Amino acid sequence: MNCITLKDVSYKYPYTEDFVLANINYQFEKGKFYGIIGPNGSGKTTFCNLLRGMIPHFFHGDLSGDVLIEGQDVRDWNSDLLSTKIGYIFQNPFTQISGIKETVFEEIALGLENLGVEKEELIERVVEVVKLLKLEKLIKKNPNNLSGGQKQRVAFASIIAMNSDILVIDEPTSQLDPESTDEIFKIINLLKEQGKTIFLVEHKIDLIAEYADEVIVLNQGQIARSGLTADVLSDLSLLQMGVTLPQATLLSYDLQKIDKAIDTISITKSQVKDQIMKRVGV
Numbered sequence: 327m328n329c330i331t332l333k334d335v336s337y338k339y340p341y342t343e344d345f346v347l348a349n350i351n352y353q354f355e356k357g358k359f360y361g362i363i364g365p366n367g368s369g370k371t372t373f374c375n376l377l378r379g380m381i382p383h384f385f386h387g388d389l390s391g392d393v394l395i396e397g398q399d400v401r402d403w404n405s406d407l408l409s410t411k412i413g414y415i416f417q418n419p420f421t422q423i424s425g426i427k428e429t430v431f432e433e434i435a436l437g438l439e440n441l442g443v444e445k446e447e448l449i450e451r452v453v454e455v456v457k458l459l460k461l462e463k464l465i466k467k468n469p470n471n472l473s474g475g476q477k478q479r480v481a482f483a484s485i486i487a488m489n490s491d492i493l494v495i496d497e498p499t500s501q502l503d504p505e506s507t508d509e510i511f512k513i514i515n516l517l518k519e520q521g522k523t524i525f526l527v528e529h530k531i532d533l534i535a536e537y538a539d540e541v542i543v544l545n546q547g548q549i550a551r552s553g554l555t556a557d558v559l560s561d562l563s564l565l566q567m568g569v570t571l572p573q574a575t576l577l578s579y580d581l582q583k584i585d586k587a588i589d590t591i592s593i594t595k596s597q598v599k600d601q602i603m604k605r606v607g608v
């Protein structure tokens with residue numbers, strides 16, 4: 327079942343001449359994890375704004391083609407209702423935190439308050455998310471005093487509490503250390519297992535290789551490559567676009583040059599490890 331369909335979509339911002347997105351066509355299936363990659367300036371953030379309905383409800387500009395969310399044109403959606411259907415997690419966790427709540431518990435509950443959720447249900451949903459993300463030790467702390475990694479986890483908790491079916495996540499680990507990055511990807515994988523539809527922009531390509539079902543490669547505002555993660559991230563031509571490939575992919579190609587019997591290109595560390603162990607007879 328398709329959750330978002332793009333048909334011949336092009337878009338340019340107000341008072342600009344060039345289209346940021348051009349001739350975009352894709353059908354996104356419910357419950358899949360999509361990795362969105364591409365060189366700087368390829369249109370990834372604009373693509374996220376399109377997927378979450380900020381285009382055209384906030385960014386007006388010039389939008390042509392059809393953007394269908396659950397079969398209904400995005401132009402016909404009520405923007406408030408759409409914000410509950412599609413959750414968005416910012417690149418910078420400092421942007422996501424409201425700054426007006428004194429505890430993490432209140433911060434996570436803020437979106438539910440705005441929706442007018444009854445007090446008992448609100449508390450129940452926040453407690454459930456706190457347990458899910460193991461935030462018990464943080465709930466009484468001031469969210470403004472947390473580390474970047476902690477703030478990002480709270481930002482995820484706030485969106486998860488809203489129980490959105492679709493999540494658009496824009497480079498959530500760009501300012502995080504490796505440990506915090508691993509924690510965030512565990513959360514994203516947990517959401518994937520819950521059947522959420524996930525769109526993730528991320529430069530850490532090894533993690534995209536590990537978790538995504540499909541990958542969309544944007545280049546100069548167009549979809550340059552798309553499909554199953556293993557197929558896309560084993561394509562050496564992406565390097566010519568300025569797109570990084572997983573280290574496992576590059577190592578796998580090097581191994582293939584040494585041993586012609588290796589006929590499968592691995593894209594994850596575990597796959598290439600198995601490949602090496604198999605060839606040495608272990």
